Amino acid sequence: MRSTTIEILFPRNLSEALSIFSDAKENLKIIAGGTDVVTGIQQESKRFIDTEVLVDINRIPEIKGIEVRKKKISVGAAETFSDILRNNLIQNELPLLWKACSSIGSVQIRNRATIAGNFVNNAPCADTVPVLLVYNATVEIESLSSKREISLQEFLQGPYKTQLNVNEIVTRINIPIPSKTFVGDFYKLGRRRAVSISRITLAVLMDMRGGIIDEIRIASGAVTPIGARLTGLEKFAEGKEVNDRFFKTLASKMGEEIIKITGLRWSSEYKLPVVQQMFYQLLKSIEQRSL
Amino acid sequence: MNKEFSVVGKRVIREDGFDKITGRAKFADDYKFDGMLYAVMLRIPSAHAKINSIDFSEIENNEAISAIITSADVPGIKKTGLIKNDQPIFCDEKVVTPGDVLAMLVGNSENELRNLVKKAKVDYTELPLITDPAKALDQEAILIHPDNGSNLIVNHHVKKGDVEKGFEKSDHILEQTYTTPLIEHAYIEPEAVTAIPLGFNGVKIIGSIQNPFTARRIVAAVINLPLDKVQIIQAHLGGSFGGKDDTMCILSARAAVAALKANCPVKIRYTREESILESYKRHPYIMNYKVGFSNSGKIIAMKINIIADGGAYASMSPFVTWRSVVQATGPYEIENVHTEVRAVYTNNPYTGAMRGFGSPQPIFANESLMDEIAIHLGISPVEIRKVNALKNGSITATGQKLENHDVNLIQVLDKAIYAADFQNKWRANKKEKPLTKEFDFNNPVLQDYQYVEPDKLIQKGIGLAVSYRGCSLGAEGIDTASAYLSIQNDGTVYLLSGLAENGQGMRTTFAIIAAEALGILPEQIFYLETDTSRIPDSGPTVASRSTLMGGGAVRNAAEILSGRLKKIVKEEFKLSEEDVVSFRENLVFSRKKGLTAKFSEVCKLAYSLGINLATIGYYKSPSVHWDEKSGHGDAYFTYVYGCQVAEVSVNIGTGEVYVNKITAVHDPGTVINKLGAEGQVYGGVTQGAGYALFEGITTEKGLIRELNFDQYLIPTSKDIDVIKPVFVEGKDSYGAWGAKSLGEPTLELTAAAISNAVRNAVGKRFFNLPLNLEEIVLGKKLCPQEVKRGSLQ
Numbered sequence A: 001m002r003s004t005t006i007e008i009l010f011p012r013n014l015s016e017a018l019s020i021f022s023d024a025k026e027n028l029k030i031i032a033g034g035t036d037v038v039t040g041i042q043q044e045s046k047r048f049i050d051t052e053v054l055v056d057i058n059r060i061p062e063i064k065g066i067e068v069r070k071k072k073i074s075v076g077a078a079e080t081f082s083d084i085l086r087n088n089l090i091q092n093e094l095p096l097l098w099k100a101c102s103s104i105g106s107v108q109i110r111n112r113a114t115i116a117g118n119f120v121n122n123a124p125c126a127d128t129v130p131v132l133l134v135y136n137a138t139v140e141i142e143s144l145s146s147k148r149e150i151s152l153q154e155f156l157q158g159p160y161k162t163q164l165n166v167n168e169i170v171t172r173i174n175i176p177i178p179s180k181t182f183v184g185d186f187y188k189l190g191r192r193r194a195v196s197i198s199r200i201t202l203a204v205l206m207d208m209r210g211g212i213i214d215e216i217r218i219a220s221g222a223v224t225p226i227g228a229r230l231t232g233l234e235k236f237a238e239g240k241e242v243n244d245r246f247f248k249t250l251a252s253k254m255g256e257e258i259i260k261i262t263g264l265r266w267s268s269e270y271k272l273p274v275v276q277q278m279f280y281q282l283l284k285s286i287e288q289r290s291l
Numbered sequence B: 001m002n003k004e005f006s007v008v009g010k011r012v013i014r015e016d017g018f019d020k021i022t023g024r025a026k027f028a029d030d031y032k033f034d035g036m037l038y039a040v041m042l043r044i045p046s047a048h049a050k051i052n053s054i055d056f057s058e059i060e061n062n063e064a065i066s067a068i069i070t071s072a073d074v075p076g077i078k079k080t081g082l083i084k085n086d087q088p089i090f091c092d093e094k095v096v097t098p099g100d101v102l103a104m105l106v107g108n109s110e111n112e113l114r115n116l117v118k119k120a121k122v123d124y125t126e127l128p129l130i131t132d133p134a135k136a137l138d139q140e141a142i143l144i145h146p147d148n149g150s151n152l153i154v155n156h157h158v159k160k161g162d163v164e165k166g167f168e169k170s171d172h173i174l175e176q177t178y179t180t181p182l183i184e185h186a187y188i189e190p191e192a193v194t195a196i197p198l199g200f201n202g203v204k205i206i207g208s209i210q211n212p213f214t215a216r217r218i219v220a221a222v223i224n225l226p227l228d229k230v231q232i233i234q235a236h237l238g239g240s241f242g243g244k245d246d247t248m249c250i251l252s253a254r255a256a257v258a259a260l261k262a263n264c265p266v267k268i269r270y271t272r273e274e275s276i277l278e279s280y281k282r283h284p285y286i287m288n289y290k291v292g293f294s295n296s297g298k299i300i301a302m303k304i305n306i307i308a309d310g311g312a313y314a315s316m317s318p319f320v321t322w323r324s325v326v327q328a329t330g331p332y333e334i335e336n337v338h339t340e341v342r343a344v345y346t347n348n349p350y351t352g353a354m355r356g357f358g359s360p361q362p363i364f365a366n367e368s369l370m371d372e373i374a375i376h377l378g379i380s381p382v383e384i385r386k387v388n389a390l391k392n393g394s395i396t397a398t399g400q401k402l403e404n405h406d407v408n409l410i411q412v413l414d415k416a417i418y419a420a421d422f423q424n425k426w427r428a429n430k431k432e433k434p435l436t437k438e439f440d441f442n443n444p445v446l447q448d449y450q451y452v453e454p455d456k457l458i459q460k461g462i463g464l465a466v467s468y469r470g471c472s473l474g475a476e477g478i479d480t481a482s483a484y485l486s487i488q489n490d491g492t493v494y495l496l497s498g499l500a501e502n503g504q505g506m507r508t509t510f511a512i513i514a515a516e517a518l519g520i521l522p523e524q525i526f527y528l529e530t531d532t533s534r535i536p537d538s539g540p541t542v543a544s545r546s547t548l549m550g551g552g553a554v555r556n557a558a559e560i561l562s563g564r565l566k567k568i569v570k571e572e573f574k575l576s577e578e579d580v581v582s583f584r585e586n587l588v589f590s591r592k593k594g595l596t597a598k599f600s601e602v603c604k605l606a607y608s609l610g611i612n613l614a615t616i617g618y619y620k621s622p623s624v625h626w627d628e629k630s631g632h633g634d635a636y637f638t639y640v641y642g643c644q645v646a647e648v649s650v651n652i653g654t655g656e657v658y659v660n661k662i663t664a665v666h667d668p669g670t671v672i673n674k675l676g677a678e679g680q681v682y683g684g685v686t687q688g689a690g691y692a693l694f695e696g697i698t699t700e701k702g703l704i705r706e707l708n709f710d711q712y713l714i715p716t717s718k719d720i721d722v723i724k725p726v727f728v729e730g731k732d733s734y735g736a737w738g739a740k741s742l743g744e745p746t747l748e749l750t751a752a753a754i755s756n757a758v759r760n761a762v763g764k765r766f767f768n769l770p771l772n773l774e775e776i777v778l779g780k781k782l783c784p785q786e787v788k789r790g791s792l793q
């Protein structure tokens, strides 16, 4: 247990926050919902043990709100999952994101936890990551001196690692509205039905034309070191005819792909057969629904 | 239900409900005192080690430390225990399990102490570990408590008839081995206690203590003071489930030692991690059952061999395993029985009392086996149970004849199968062969045939289990309870019993009983604070005994006082000798003259006449007897019966089991508070479902993996759909109008019912709890090699 006290700052707008970050050191951390930060400090996690200053970003209006900007849905970094679940735009246009958000933690957690907190923390089991990846989301990042927008894929570097610098903040996440020809689903497996760390997550978006896969985007979480697109699998599937045989082949191919990425671990004996099985089931249910 | 009752059997909101939901109720950690210090524990990350030395030189002069407490500071007995004195207050020689505490730092900043405690240098030598209870009695096994001469804590047996001859006469024989895991109580409130030194008056202790009188006995022995110099007050308790007994006695003793040395109030409060690390748990059992039966399903012989993992200390193991040995055959009349139960020491977390107390384990084994017999013979689970069920006048495995109460086993079974439409569903869901797929880890990429057709993914199943349970302590020991009742001159009443409110709603139950007997309302009764200096010792609040025993005492007290009031009424209102006075709805009636007076008027009158309207009621259980040598006796003076039907959906791809419905039919005798009784069912079933599907403490090199609720998973409200409580109120002469036990019966059979439902759904039997994802898909458990949490990067 730490005995030093932690200072908490509450900037009221973005520029105030950016000037705080401009000369920030490693001992400064952003806190949004705090559902990862506070538990991390309490558990003496290496990532948080040296924290001396927390900057609470919940009062910054610029990083709130959900709106349409240039055919993209732009979600403020500090939007909580409860906010997102109440938004019709998300429910209608980004149903996979809505479903992933609804599966997170419990009502109490969703009332605090934010979307940026989820992918900046970048745990292997962060539930929104696979979904945001198949939606080709991009991340807006600002510092006092710069502003950049990069794809989420690039932003995420490894378990609990991202491209974010200490003087930067994620302001928004922008998600292109997929064309109506895409169908897809999000799948989460946990050990129970609420407050459950994902054992497996899958996100699939598929554009099928005349029984042929025109485009498919597949991402996994918890079975890979971080949520990731399985591009080899996507390439393999494109142009193929949709049928039961092929779904089985594709699912088994996912098994091979995951072995390549992660090797065999203590959990593989269970997770490997199950991820293939449930990927197949997911493909079948998407096909069923698009008929 | 008895039609004459006016409050008994109604739905009464618990008296502490509003205080608890509004945050007003004071729990142990809410108490603060001037000059209060904190105590923080010194432990080492080892499950078995010899302590060579402890060096405090780096911190002993630190200002933040008011006192360092070690075994040398303990004025009285240095080792304690509920049955055997084998557990050191501070381990200065040896650590035998990872929760063990070597010493304690006392000071006013808990945070600073937690940092300083890391600077105590402990030199220790690791000793070989015993974590497998099946190996604890091996010749070459290291002795965990050498004084004990072996790693055997206790060995109980029950013998009836001749099992070998019975097997010879049997048409069929089945033999199976079942296991159950180590279970954490998971009370919402971690342990907390404060000891306040009172100079010549000893010490006062306020804490989250399940059994104040047990704590008093142990504290007094540890600080070497007479019982009257140790006053224990129970704070509102945030759950216990049997778990705030030994641990809280020891924490109270440590706090008392520190308070006397520092001469200041000292508080100990645990984090969740410390709570799971140090507190005792429910015993894992390894159970071998061999059963011989006839073509018609009549069980002729049953031979049972059980090893219970007692962990590092004896705690309640002798009594827990005694209940197991008595009840292990299940509620069936069997001619030839031989049951052996041994509890052994290991370096695992120690195990003691937990809701169920030695019954959930054998019920899981026994009720799984009953279904296997039925399947083997091609008959239904209902039929196999009816053929063998205990009935009025049956003789149990221990040779006890069941009489003097309604033996309602078949009644609860019938009611449950009717309510759940069991027979039809069971037949419809029945699978001839296993539906789960086999996987080969050497060929992890799935073959086409290993994929499940989408409409076969979710399989429904239904299963049932029955149980009987001996009420209260049985032959464990003397069984009495007391209750204090004092009527004020306006008709309001003070009530206190020597049993404790552990969240079960006991105070409300007792208020209803007193209100019924006095013809007043439960709201008129104020339940006093539980304090060992105010009321006679009534034994521990365990064994689902408070309603039965304490209820008997409350009724006795109320009847003594109502007798005095009736006498005055007769005299004052000049009623004839044969007239009958009764109290109802705050009014006093004469059978002949009708309404005579208000209750409050009679109370005032009694007061003015100088009549004593305070008393202590008392209840003593009828005698039971037990012959440990022959394993025979009338183990308990009465029994309760239950049947639960579980309906589940199993995902055969992932191994997820969802509980769609539990129909829980119980005969607790007379129901006192309907709302409280239903609450017991909801809670017990949920705990039982956790036992069935999720829960289990595992260790790696003796160290616990699941130290918080991110890893130790208990069910949420989303994991179980419908729980339907149904009560059959059998007649009994004991306690308050035949109100018996419900708390433990509701939990003990749920896992067995769920496991049987899973068998019905997927066509495969599972022998090892919990039936988690890996168990269902792979038929085994998987654990990471290290204890560290994934998120600690």
Ligand SMILES: Cc1cc2nc3c(=O)[nH]c(=O)nc-3n(C[C@H](O)[C@H](O)[C@H](O)COP(=O)(O)OP(=O)(O)OC[C@H]3O[C@@H](n4cnc5c(N)ncnc54)[C@H](O)[C@@H]3O)c2cc1C
Pocket: A029, A030, A031, A032, A033, A034, A035, A036, A037, A038, A039, A057, A063, A077, A078, A103, A104, A105, A106, A109, A112, A113, A114, A115, A116, A117, A118, A119, A120, A121, A125, A126, A127, A128, A164, A168, A169, A170, A171, A195, A196, A197, A198
């Ligand atoms: C009981 C419980 C259940 C949970 N269940 C789930 C679950 O089911 N699924 C799941 O995916 N997760 C779950 N989590 C994890 C957690 O809730 C999520 O990861 C959540 O999205 C984190 O958001 P937050 O706002 O609380 O982040 P915080 O804890 O405030 O921050 C997390 C990290 O992100 C950084 N950060 C936050 N916002 C920004 C920003 N705008 N710019 C730059 N950096 C930022 C912080 O510095 C920190 O490093 C659970 C956690 C708990 C305690």
